[in-house]
Amino acid sequence: MKMGHVTELLSAYLDEQVGSGERARITTHLEACESCRAHLESLRKTVALLHTTEPVRAPEGFRARLRERIDAQPRRAPRTFGLPRLPWSWRTAAAALAVVMVGLFTVNLLRAQFPRVALQRARGPEVSVSTPPPPFPGPPAASVDRAARAPEVGAPAPYTPGEPALRRVIRTASVMLEVGDLDQTASRLTRIAEAAGGFIADSSFAQAGSTPEGTFVLRVPAPRFADVLAQVEELGHVQQRRISGQDVTEEYVDLQARIRNLERYEQRLLAFADRAAKVSDLLAIEQELARVRGEIEMLTGRARYLDRQVDLASIQVSAHEQAKASGGFWDFSGTLTKVQMAFLATIRQLLRAAETVVVAVSALVPVVVLAGLAWFVVRRVRVARGI
Amino acid sequence: MSEEADLIARSGGGDLDAYDRLVELYQDRVYQVAYRITGNREDAWDAAQETFLNAFRSLPRFRGASAFSTWVHRIATNAALDLIRRRPPQPPVSLEDVAVSAGDDPAETATRSELQQRLHRAITSLPADQRVVVVLRDVQGLSYEEITAVLRIPPGTVRSRLSRGRESLRRQLADLAPAAGV
Numbered sequence: 001m002k003m004g005h006v007t008e009l010l011s012a013y014l015d016e017q018v019g020s021g022e023r024a025r026i027t028t029h030l031e032a033c034e035s036c037r038a039h040l041e042s043l044r045k046t047v048a049l050l051h052t053t054e055p056v057r058a059p060e061g062f063r064a065r066l067r068e069r070i071d072a073q074p075r076r077a078p079r080t081f082g083l084p085r086l087p088w089s090w091r092t093a094a095a096a097l098a099v100v101m102v103g104l105f106t107v108n109l110l111r112a113q114f115p116r117v118a119l120q121r122a123r124g125p126e127v128s129v130s131t132p133p134p135p136f137p138g139p140p141a142a143s144v145d146r147a148a149r150a151p152e153v154g155a156p157a158p159y160t161p162g163e164p165a166l167r168r169v170i171r172t173a174s175v176m177l178e179v180g181d182l183d184q185t186a187s188r189l190t191r192i193a194e195a196a197g198g199f200i201a202d203s204s205f206a207q208a209g210s211t212p213e214g215t216f217v218l219r220v221p222a223p224r225f226a227d228v229l230a231q232v233e234e235l236g237h238v239q240q241r242r243i244s245g246q247d248v249t250e251e252y253v254d255l256q257a258r259i260r261n262l263e264r265y266e267q268r269l270l271a272f273a274d275r276a277a278k279v280s281d282l283l284a285i286e287q288e289l290a291r292v293r294g295e296i297e298m299l300t301g302r303a304r305y306l307d308r309q310v311d312l313a314s315i316q317v318s319a320h321e322q323a324k325a326s327g328g329f330w331d332f333s334g335t336l337t338k339v340q341m342a343f344l345a346t347i348r349q350l351l352r353a354a355e356t357v358v359v360a361v362s363a364l365v366p367v368v369v370l371a372g373l374a375w376f377v378v379r380r381v382r383v384a385r386g387i
Numbered sequence: 388m389s390e391e392a393d394l395i396a397r398s399g400g401g402d403l404d405a406y407d408r409l410v411e412l413y414q415d416r417v418y419q420v421a422y423r424i425t426g427n428r429e430d431a432w433d434a435a436q437e438t439f440l441n442a443f444r445s446l447p448r449f450r451g452a453s454a455f456s457t458w459v460h461r462i463a464t465n466a467a468l469d470l471i472r473r474r475p476p477q478p479p480v481s482l483e484d485v486a487v488s489a490g491d492d493p494a495e496t497a498t499r500s501e502l503q504q505r506l507h508r509a510i511t512s513l514p515a516d517q518r519v520v521v522v523l524r525d526v527q528g529l530s531y532e533e534i535t536a537v538l539r540i541p542p543g544t545v546r547s548r549l550s551r552g553r554e555s556l557r558r559q560l561a562d563l564a565p566a567a568g569v
Binding site for chain 1: 403406407410411414415417418419422423428431432435436439440443444502503506507510521524525526528531538539540546547549550553554556557560561563
């Protein structure tokens with residue numbers, strides 16, 4: 001029926017809330033349709049009826065009660081109510097996001113740096129006693145220095161094909177020990193060295209601060225190197241250990257070759273000397289012979305020196321006594337260090353905790369974002385429905 | 388109006404006396420909305436109180452993006468709707484009984500006309516979304532634009548909800564407006 005076409009619009013038509021096109025259509029329709037006119041009239045009366053609803057007034061005491069409740073409330077609690085101030089909340093969200101990003105960035109930065117530290121730490125103990133030293137990335141300058149200063153000896157290393165002689169390595173170790181009693185340690189070290197067929201090449205004592213310190217250099221036959229090192233380390237608590245090997249095979253082989261050549265040259269010079277006719281020739285040959293001989297002696301000496309060093313390994317032991325807590329009733333020399341340590345430890349723990357929090361929060365970010373989005377959508381839908 | 392603006396500004400700064408005066412200006416309108424939407428005086432009281440408490444808390448953030456009246460109406464409708472949403476669902480008939488007998492002041496009930504009761508019952512029988520629009524438009528006398536702003540819904544939705552609500556009321560109250568042939 002025709003009426004159905006405009007009934008929907010009659011309410012808005014009453015309030016003059018229809019477009020001009022619509023209004024024209026409705027007017028035309030109304031002129032033609034009796035029932036729609038009646039409907040409109042009925043609707044108009046209903047609305048008029050609604051306008052007659054008595055205004056309801058707020059009950060007595062409404063304001064007084066409100067005042068009481070506002071007074072009772074903790075002041076300044078501007079919690080978000082139904083109408084979130086969007087600009088504000090967006091700014092907050094952006095700030096939060098920025099904080100999280102900065103946090104993530106920081107954590108990543110830390111991550112990038114920590115593995116390097118861990119690696120360096122792992123590399124230390126890796127150099128075990130049994131491993132033959134690496135070809136020659138060169139031991140730290142200090143150990144080279146020591147190698148030159150102290151007489152050193154190497155161990156016969158595994159035979160390498162292609163090399164005419166055994167691999168020759170000068171082995172050195174330096175160990176820092178914390179021991180109970182320094183004197184006792186000194187005598188034990190002597191016994192260990194002698195039992196292994198070696199000796200104490202050097203020893204010194206020093207009293208720095210409250211704890212006496214001693215430095216010993218043990219020379220032991222290369223094959224006993226690992227064995228002796230293990231015994232030495234049993235004497236106390238190892239705080240630091242460095243083992244290095246200096247491969248002198250190349251230099252040694254070179255020396256041998258040069259000596260052989262010079263000796264051959266010497267033989268030939270001797271042969272010339274036998275056949276020399278003139279005195280002047282003989283003198284020249286003798287002179288050359290003396291020079292060659294001197295060179296041979298020098299090279300042989302160097303080779304012997306290397307031999308000795310390779311044969312006897314050296315172990316340098318720095319030992320100091322445990323810092324005794326009962327250093328004396330009035331001994332507070334360590335207090336400052338302890339305070340410093342505690343202070344730093346606390347800071348480190350705080351940083352760790354902060355890191356943990358940041359990591360946890362950043363793990364939650366996606367969840368929070370999703371939840372926020374869902375909340376926003378639900379809110380929108382509800383507002384749109386007016387419920 | 389400038390007095391109202393002044394009151395709003397002072398209330399936002401925490402001036403309780405200014406707010407008291409502001410409440411005085413708006414309490415009847417707010418209470419009316421709450422009453423017509425919730426259907427009874429008890430809930431209306433709660434919703435209206437809640438409205439003004441919330442408004443006071445949110446006032447510092449009210450920057451006049453909309454008219455204060457619109458703003459207060461929005462808070463009031465939301466508070467009232469919140470309240471009926473939280474209320475356990477009851478059959479409409481018993482709700483009306485509560486509204487008339489239990490929730491009302493007996494003296495007032497006696498003096499209230501039969502017509503007023505019929506009207507009130509008819510309004511509260513409407514579905515919530517239609518009821519809100521009808522109350523805002525035909526009881527409070529807000530314009531379509533204001534309703535759009537209060538409810539944050541498109542004008543077309545206001546129009547259709549109002550149309551459906553009025554049509555439903557027209558049927559219910561047909562005997563009071565006998566001019567219609569339907």
